[in-house]
Amino acid sequence: MYSEKFQKSLAAVEAARDKNIAYEPARMTAQQKEDLLAAYHPDYKQDEFDTLKIGPNKGDKVPKELAATLQAHSRITADSVDLCTPDYDVDVLIIGGGGAGASAAIEANEAGANVMIVTKLRIGDANTMMAEGGIQAADKPNDSPAIHFVDAFGGGHFAAKRELLSKLVCDAPEAIQWLSNLGVEFDKDENGTMITTHGGGTSRKRMHAAKDYSGAEIMRTLRDEVLNRGIPVVDFTSAIELILDENGNAAGAVLMNMETKELLVAKAKTVIIATGGAGRMHYQGFPTSNHYGATADGLVLGYRAGAKLLYAETLQYHPTGAAYPEQIFGALVTEKVRSIGAKLVNAKGEVFMHPLETRDVAAASIIRECTTRENGVDTGDGCGVWLDTPMIEKIGGEGTIEKRIPAMMRMFEKYGIDIRKEPILVYPTLHYQNGGLDIDADCMTTNVKNLYVAGEAVGGIHGRNRLMGNSLLDIIVFGRSAGQNAAKACKDITVGKLTLDHVASFEKEIADAGIVTDTVSPKLLPDYTRRK
Amino acid sequence: MENMVNIYLFGKKYEVPSNLTIMCAMEYAGYQLVRGCGCRNGFCGACATIYRIKGERELKSCLACQTKVEDNMYIATLPFFPLVKQVYDMEKVKPTDAIMMQLYPEIYACIGCNACTKSCTQGLNVMQYIAYAQRGDFEKCAEESFDCVMCGVCSSRCPAGISHPQVAMLARRLNGKYLAPECAHLNDRVQEIKDGTFVELIEALMQKPIEEIKELYNNREIEK
Numbered sequence: 001m002y003s004e005k006f007q008k009s010l011a012a013v014e015a016a017r018d019k020n021i022a023y024e025p026a027r028m029t030a031q032q033k034e035d036l037l038a039a040y041h042p043d044y045k046q047d048e049f050d051t052l053k054i055g056p057n058k059g060d061k062v063p064k065e066l067a068a069t070l071q072a073h074s075r076i077t078a079d080s081v082d083l084c085t086p087d088y089d090v091d092v093l094i095i096g097g098g099g100a101g102a103s104a105a106i107e108a109n110e111a112g113a114n115v116m117i118v119t120k121l122r123i124g125d126a127n128t129m130m131a132e133g134g135i136q137a138a139d140k141p142n143d144s145p146a147i148h149f150v151d152a153f154g155g156g157h158f159a160a161k162r163e164l165l166s167k168l169v170c171d172a173p174e175a176i177q178w179l180s181n182l183g184v185e186f187d188k189d190e191n192g193t194m195i196t197t198h199g200g201g202t203s204r205k206r207m208h209a210a211k212d213y214s215g216a217e218i219m220r221t222l223r224d225e226v227l228n229r230g231i232p233v234v235d236f237t238s239a240i241e242l243i244l245d246e247n248g249n250a251a252g253a254v255l256m257n258m259e260t261k262e263l264l265v266a267k268a269k270t271v272i273i274a275t276g277g278a279g280r281m282h283y284q285g286f287p288t289s290n291h292y293g294a295t296a297d298g299l300v301l302g303y304r305a306g307a308k309l310l311y312a313e314t315l316q317y318h319p320t321g322a323a324y325p326e327q328i329f330g331a332l333v334t335e336k337v338r339s340i341g342a343k344l345v346n347a348k349g350e351v352f353m354h355p356l357e358t359r360d361v362a363a364a365s366i367i368r369e370c371t372t373r374e375n376g377v378d379t380g381d382g383c384g385v386w387l388d389t390p391m392i393e394k395i396g397g398e399g400t401i402e403k404r405i406p407a408m409m410r411m412f413e414k415y416g417i418d419i420r421k422e423p424i425l426v427y428p429t430l431h432y433q434n435g436g437l438d439i440d441a442d443c444m445t446t447n448v449k450n451l452y453v454a455g456e457a458v459g460g461i462h463g464r465n466r467l468m469g470n471s472l473l474d475i476i477v478f479g480r481s482a483g484q485n486a487a488k489a490c491k492d493i494t495v496g497k498l499t500l501d502h503v504a505s506f507e508k509e510i511a512d513a514g515i516v517t518d519t520v521s522p523k524l525l526p527d528y529t530r531r532k
Numbered sequence: 533m534e535n536m537v538n539i540y541l542f543g544k545k546y547e548v549p550s551n552l553t554i555m556c557a558m559e560y561a562g563y564q565l566v567r568g569c570g571c572r573n574g575f576c577g578a579c580a581t582i583y584r585i586k587g588e589r590e591l592k593s594c595l596a597c598q599t600k601v602e603d604n605m606y607i608a609t610l611p612f613f614p615l616v617k618q619v620y621d622m623e624k625v626k627p628t629d630a631i632m633m634q635l636y637p638e639i640y641a642c643i644g645c646n647a648c649t650k651s652c653t654q655g656l657n658v659m660q661y662i663a664y665a666q667r668g669d670f671e672k673c674a675e676e677s678f679d680c681v682m683c684g685v686c687s688s689r690c691p692a693g694i695s696h697p698q699v700a701m702l703a704r705r706l707n708g709k710y711l712a713p714e715c716a717h718l719n720d721r722v723q724e725i726k727d728g729t730f731v732e733l734i735e736a737l738m739q740k741p742i743e744e745i746k747e748l749y750n751n752r753e754i755e756k
Contacts, residue, residue, distance in 0.1 A: 030750050125570035125578055139721040142755065146733035154749030158742050166734050173721040183622060183705030185674060185712060192713030203754045213679065216575050220682065221708070224701050228619050236566065258566050291571040327553050327600060331573045406679055410654070411574060414598055525566070528559040 001416045009377050012349030013386050013423055020343055021391050025354045033361050040364035040371070042428075043314050043464075048284050054509040056308040056447070063283040066296060066312060070303050071510060072519035075240045076263070078504035081254055083243065086267035086498075088234075090116045091490040092483070093252060093268035095239040095298065098126025099215070099472070100455025101274035102222035103479030104486070105231050111487035115231055118266065120238035120258055120524060121293050124223045127276050127432075127456060128475055130291060131215025132334035132407060133199065134207040135476075136469035137172035140196065143204040145169040152470055155201040155358045156434075156463025159311065163441045164461045168470065168477055175476040176208060184221045185210050197339040199468030200319075201358035207469045212334050212405040215472055237264070238297065238524050241503055242271060242305040242451070245496035250305065250451035252498065258524070269493040270450045270486040272443075273298040274479065277433040277456040278315075280526040286430040287330025289318055297522035298457035302437045304506045307445040310459035311435030316466055319344075319362035321429025323384030325415045330429040333408060335359070335468045337387060340404055341395040345386040345423070346375035352385075360465040363428040370427065377425055384425035393420050434466055435459035443482035450493060454482040537603040554581055554596035554607060568611035574598045577683035580610040580653060593651045593685040613684035615695040620702070627706040629668035636699050639666055641692040648686035648696055654679050658686045658696050665699050671711055673703035 002010060028036070038044050050067035052060050062070070092108045094101045097119030108115040117123060138148040148169040153160055176194075180186060187195040187209050196205045210217035226233065236258045243265070245251040252267040275298030279290025288294070299309060320333040338344070338355040344362070346352050346369050353365045366385050370376030376383035389408075392400050401409055401420050412419050436459035439445055443452045455475040462470060510517070534549040539557060546561040555569060570578030579596035586604035596609060618635040625631055632639060639662050648658035657676055664673035677700035686696045724730070737745065 027754075030746070121566075121570060122576075122578065125576055129576045130571045130573055137718075139715075139718045141717060144733065145725065145730050146737060147752075149734065149737050150745065150748050150752060153737075153745060154752075158745060158749075162738050166738060170725055170730065170734060173718060173725060177718055177722050180712075180715065180718070181709060183708035185678075185704055185708035186715075188712060188715060190713065192715040193717060194715055198755070203752045205755055211678065213575070216681070217678075217704075220701060221705060224617075224705065225622065227617055228622065230619065289573070291573075291576070292565075292569045326551060327556075328573075407575070410679070411598075525564075527564060528556070529562050529564050530560045 002422065006377065009347045013345050013388060016349035017388060017391065020345060020351050020388065021394060023351055025351050027354045028357060028361065036364045036368065037360060040367045041360055042284050042286070042317055045284065049313060053513040053515060055303050056306055057312070060312070062312045063315065065281045065283055066278070068517065068519050069281070069296060069300055069521040069523055071515050072517055072521040073510065074304070074503050074507065075256070075520050076254060076503070078500040081263060081265065081500060083265055083498040083500065086252065087264040088116060088266040090114050090266065090268050092270050092272060092486045093118070093266050094272045094274055095253060096274035096276060097123035097233060097235070098274060098276050098455060099128030099219055099222060099475035100479035101272070102226050103476050104272050104274060104454055104483030105226050106222065106229065107480045107483030108487040109229050109231050111484055113487035113490055116234065116266070117226070117231060118234045118237045118239055118255055120236065122235050123226065123233045124219050125291055125293060126219065127290055127294060128215045128219045128472065130289065130332060131472050132212040132332060133336040133339065134209035134214045134469045135176065135472035136199065136202070136206050136467065137176045137208060137473065138169060138204065138206050139173040139176060139194065140204065140206065143206055145172065147204055148172065148206065151202050152462065152467055155467045156465050159463035161460040167441055168461055168474055171477045172473055175473060178480070179218060179221070179476065182221050182225055184218055187211065197336065198356055199335055199339060200356045200362060201467050207339060209336065212336055212407045218472060239301060240522060241500060242301050243498050243500060244305060244502055245498055247496050249449040251495045267495065267498060269490040269495055270452060272452040272454060272482045272486055273302055273437065273457050274454045275457050279430045283315055283430055286317060286428070287321060288430040289321055289330060289332035290430070293525060295523040295526065296433070297524065298453070299436060300522040302445065302451065302453070305448055305451065305502050307448045307451060308438040309435060310438040311464055312459065314434040314464045315430060316359055316432035316434055317363040317428040318431030319359055319366050319428050320387055320426040322424070323382060323427035324379040324425040326381050327415060328411060329381065331411065332429065332431070333387060333424065333426055334405065336405060337389060337408060340400065341392045342387050342389045343391060345388050347377045348375060358465055358467065366428055379425055382427060384427040386423040387426045388423040389419040390421055390423060432456065432466055432471060434462055434464055442485045443478055444485070450489065452482040452486050454478040537601055539601050540606045542608055543606070548601060550601060552601055554599050554601055555579055557601045558596070568596065568609045572597045575681060577681035578611065580613070580683035580685045581607060582610060583607045593653055595653045595683065610685065610688060613688050615684050615687055615698055617695065617698045622705060622709065625706065627670050627710045632665050632668065632699070635702065636695070638692055638694050639699055642694060643692060645691060647689040651685045651689045653683050653685055654681060656680060661700055662694065662696060665703055670703040670707045673700060674707035677703065
């Protein structure tokens, strides 16, 4: 139920609905997209970026908030931790308990390695859990990994590392098969054919889903498998620094109990960073669709230990975050809503773009509608455009919403909005960290040995923008691969003397560069407490 | 002036704006959350919460991130509940009637009180999906329980000691692995990739100049 102030615009949307359903808006040309992004996409706002003064990416521009956290003080001093008597000694240490970490753990365990997960919240408190729309894989007869490659490469502005992208698309069908064999329930018809849809920027319908709980269904199944295998999960424990050995190779991490603040030392032959994204950094003041712990920790840990970042300046703003009601401001409204028929409509009831442009283009287009074009709807706390969900029922028949996007229905129902009958208000929300640590196809960082990365903490798989459904895919493909490769590498690794010298030298770099800061990192959790 | 309400966090009174969720109200009151907060979007089940409105008899449950505060709300969070999770080898368990009896025999002690259903933070028919599990109807159990976020509130209310979310987890995995129809086109494609069917195509893309890939991308045919 929308209040009086929305009624006039709502009436316009309703009146135009039948016409809008029939209307097929043109897709933008390459030039139109480029111009739109340059004018409206947050990644292009130069004054929101700072140049890094120290570290492996010295001279590169990254979001201000990330620069501050990358160039911040450690939570410890190099000589304050006793590394001689580790609390844990394992083959593979996995930092992060999301989809990438869990996949890595299962594969490392399968390969016979002694593996352990540390996670600062619980296993499964991760962006994976919240991925709603689906997972891509080119497994239909009219599709191929090569077509998938072109879609993703173009969608990412031709910037992806090709060896990573080809691995992503070629290993995709097997990833789906692996998940199916673990018991993940994908939407299929009675013959076993996957029910697949488009995502923004795809040229084939290759989005596999489990209703709109795709990530949750995958995550809870992976978690269950981790527990079945007896893999130790040290929860409510964050990694606050990597430990290197005397040869400069990754060899463990300093851990901190999130509740008692006790410090612990984990020694390992290989380390996998699977710490996920950075939505809770709230770049440029955006709300986020991300989980509570998405604070770019892995980037900080890796950076201090000497690992390079790639495309850290590119973020994904999901075009459809909830703009109303305020209690769910910034929460994800899955792209699947558009995949199954809803179009974006402005305050006047006009369809202003093709609903399935890539995410960066769609976000920029909505921002344009709400700013210079002044066609946005005033929500009281901001501005938004309509996502006309009742179109879905008109196109797919009554009951489609409940069957295909039950989580969306529930989310709005709690605030008295029946998305089967009323459209919803959306505005871009900070969703995904396109960039991250630079790795090779074996998932090892390009310049710190025995340090592997998987999932959202990786940069370069998608280039400068990511397509829907390629993130759930990448956490599985690269998670599994990192686990397999780390486990295999362990057999030939002898860990040298443990050291935190890199922490001391990073502190020195901060001082030498004249950086004055009170910030400590990794951030671990955002602080939303009210300051009086 | 914001409209304020009184709430009681673990019995202690705080005045908070009425438009906040319970989770945001706790933060407004000054709590820096570590436990009881995960996705903040209703998917992870970390913020199970029980509450009672002063003067009412009924004990209610919800997810703190998905529920607005009310005046005179007595709130206790339930950030952890000791569910029983049985360990099994997915390759060895089979979707037989006997499996639930082996792993979760307590479901047959259900007394039909329906407290689980009444307390479900997702509004699921929990007792019904347990009934399906008792009968070995894993497909129906999977469907009925699909939206479960495993917050554990149902189990906290169960006099029979059933760990409903874990029972449903097993049912869904059995259904997904053994009962759902095999996907032929998926198996075919995996085999084709193993056979190297696409190697040449991919190799060509690995070498292709950017301008040529741009041509390909900008002129690709898009499935209707």
